[in-house]
Amino acid sequence: MSLTSRISTVLVAGLSLFLTSGCPSKGGGTSPPARPATATANLRFADVAASAGVRFRHYIGADGRFFAPESVGPGGAFIDYDGDGWLDLYLVNGSNWPDRPEAHKSGALYRNQQDGTFRDVTREAGLVTSFYGMGCAVGDYDNDGHDDLLLTGMGKTKLFHNTGKGRFTDVTPGSGLDRAAAWEYYTSAAWFDYDRDGKLDLFVCRYIDWSPQKDVPCRSGLGKRIHCGPNQYGTVPSQLFRNLGQGRFQDVTGPTGIAKAAGKALGVLPIDEDGDGWLDLFVSNDTTPNHLFRNEGGKRFREVAQELGVAVDENGRWRSGMGIDVADVHNNEGLAFTIGNFVKEGISLYDRAGNLYSDTAIRNGLIPASLPCVTFGLTYLDADRDGWQDLFTYNGHVDQHAEEAGGDNTYRQLPQLFQNHAGTFTEVGKQAGPAFLTPQVGRGCAWGDFDNDGKPDLLLFENAGPTRLLKNETADQNHWLGIRLEGTRGNRNGYGAEVRATIGGVTQRRWVRSGGSYLSHSDTRALFGLGSATVVDRLEVRWPSGATSVEERLTPDRYLTLKEPPGA
Secondary structure, three states: OOHHHHHHHHHHHHHHHHHHOOOOOOOOOOOOOOOOOOOOOOOOEEEOOOOOOOOOEOOOOOOOOOOHHHHOOOOEEEEOOOOOOOOEEEEOOOOOOOOOOOOOOOOEEEEEOOOOOEEEOOOOOOOOOOOOEEEEEEEOOOOOOOOEEEEEEEOOEEEEEEOOOOOEEEOOOOOOOOOOOOOOEEEEEEEEOOOOOOOOEEEEEEOOEOOOOOOOOEEOOOOOEEOOOHHHOEOEOOEEEEEEEOOEEEEOOOOOOHHHOOEOEEEEEEEOOOOOOOOEEEEEEEOOOOEEEEEEOOOEEEEOHHHHOOOOOOOOOOOEOOOEEEEOOOOOOOOEEEEOOOOOOOOEEEEEEOOEEEEOOOOOOOHHHHOOOOEEEEEEEOOOOOOOOEEEEEEEOOOOOHHHHOOOOOOEEOOEEEEEEOOEEEEOHHHOOHHHOOOEOEEEEEEEOOOOOOOOEEEEEEOOOEEEEEEEOOOOOOEEEEEEEEOOOOOOOOOOOEEEEEEOOEEEEEEOOOOOEOOOEOOOOEEEEEEOOOOEEEEEEEOOOOOEEEEEEEOOOOEEEEEOOOOO
C-alpha cells in the first residue's frame, strides 16, 4: 500500500472509530469506570509570560547556511533551584556557530517571586553559558538536597552543581561528562538510578551523525534552501553514564549494551515497564525504530521494542518519534506510551494489553486531529482535575516553506489539548483560550504548578520565538492533592517512585521521574485531580529502593511532603 493510501485508510478508520466507538481499549488491569468522576469543566489557559516578567526569545544562530540543528530546539525546565517550594524557570538557548565572531547568547534562569511574577537571575546564579544548547535535565545527583542542572547541546553536555546558596558552579571538567567529540549532537536527557545504588545515573540522547562539514544542502520543491531532515544523516548510539559519587561519572554505554542499538534519539522516558523493580528506558527515535531498553538487574540492558510491539507502526514502518510520555489513561493499571510524530503520521498511543502493546491512537480519538501536525513536545496533565490525565501537544513544522506543499501543511501550527473522557480523547484546544489560537513553531514543553494552586500550568519553548507561560485558568471546583517525595535510602529526588492514589474505588497512578516530553523537565511532584471527592482514601508510594509507604484518609487541596521510610 502506498503512503498516501495508507494515510487515507488510517484517517477514514480513525474518523469512523472516533464517532462510533463507545468503549476505550483496556490495559492489563481491571475495567475503568464508565464515566469521569465529576462533570467535565471547560479547559482554559492564558499566556501570562509578559505580565509575569518572562521576556525571553530563543535564538538559533541562523546565518543563511541552514545548518540542521537550527530547526530542532529548544527545551527548558520547571526547577525549584532555591528550595523554597515555588517552581522557577530555566530556558535553554541556542547560540552563534563557532566560526562567527559575534557575541554568544545564553540561556536564562527566572526566579519565582511567589506573587505571579519572575525575576531574571541568570547572572547572579552563575548560569551564563556560551554554547549551542538544546535541552536540559534536573536532578540532585549528589543527594545534598539541592537540584542540579544538566544542559545538552552541540558538542557537549554541561553539568552545573547547585551550591544551595543561590548559585550554580560548572563542574563539567573532570566529571567524566567532558569527553564528547566536537560535534556530538545531544538532545534529551534523563536522570535515573539504573543500578539502585541510591545515586542518580544519566542517560543522554544522541540524534544524528552531523557536523558542519557533513551538512547536506537541501531544498524545497520550489528550490528554496531548507533545513535537512534526519534521513540525510547516519545513526548513532545514545550514552549512559554511571554515577560513581564525588561528582564523577563513568561512560558505561558499551558494557551495559546500550551501544548495540544505534538510532536517532530525540526523547527518553525512564519507567519500570515490566514491574520488576528496575528502571527501564523507552527512547523515541526519529525515522528509525524506537528503542525499549529493559534493565536486567542493574547490570545490562536488552533492547526489546520490536518484540513488545512499540518499535514501529502497525505496518512495520518507523515513524518520526520526537516527544514521549506515559500515563495510565484508563485508570486501570495499564501503561499507555505516547509519542509525537511527523505530519500525516499521527500520534502514537501504545496501549498495554497483557505483555504486549498495540497502537490504539485511532480508537482513543487521537488520530484525526493530530494527522496534520508535526508534534515535538507532549505531556500528560490533569488539566481539569477530574481524575483523568489529559494530553497537551506542542506542534510546529521544520520546513519554513511547508505551505508550498499544499494541503494542510503549515510551518507554524496550533498547540493542541486532548481532554480525556474516561480513556477516550477529544481535542478541545480551540476552546481553551487565545493561547491555543496562535500558530507557533512548537518544540519542547513542560507542565508545572508555578503558582501552587493545584492546577497544572504549561511552559512552552518555541523555535526562534518567545517562551510562553500558560496559566491554567480552568473554572472548576474540583479538589486535588500534590505529593512531593524525599528519598532517604534511594536517590533524594525519589526518581523512579510510583505513587498511587485511590479515591472512591478508582486508583490513579503517577510516576516521579526525570525525562519525558521533549528536551524538557516538568514538575516532579505527583499531582492528583480528585473531582468532587473530599478525601483520598489511600495513598501508596512504591519507592525505587523497594520500600513502600502508605497514608490513609488524606484531606485534599494541599501539597504534602513524604519521606522514604527507614529500614532494610
